[in-house]
Amino acid sequence: MLSELSQTVSRDGTFVEIEIYRLEDETTWALEVVDETNASTVWDNTYPTEQAALDEAMRVINEEGIRSFMKPGMH
Numbered sequence: 001m002l003s004e005l006s007q008t009v010s011r012d013g014t015f016v017e018i019e020i021y022r023l024e025d026e027t028t029w030a031l032e033v034v035d036e037t038n039a040s041t042v043w044d045n046t047y048p049t050e051q052a053a054l055d056e057a058m059r060v061i062n063e064e065g066i067r068s069f070m071k072p073g074m075h
Contacts, residue, residue, distance in 0.1 A: 003029065003050040009058075011066040020053045029053045033060075035069045 003020035017034040028046035031053040035041075047053040060068065 003053070005050045005054045007054075009061060009066065011061065014066055014070070016061075016066060016069050018054065018057045020050050020057075031057055033057055033069050037070070039070070041069050 001022045003022070006017070006019050006021070008015055008017050015036055019032040019034060020029050021032070022029050026046070028048055029050050029052070030046050031043040033041045043053075043056070047056065
């Protein structure tokens, strides 16, 4: 189930898709960020709430920059 908090974030001339979802029979939320080349970064950890997953994605974007999700050579 895809969270309603999933969204596109655009900064510094690039964008990523933040995907927050719950797998079947799971009570926690998974986090994946997909860059504009369709390369994805999936967190090993899961989160107790959708908001906690979104907060983690935004923390990385704010602290490390949106381009930290890009493949080497793409930024």
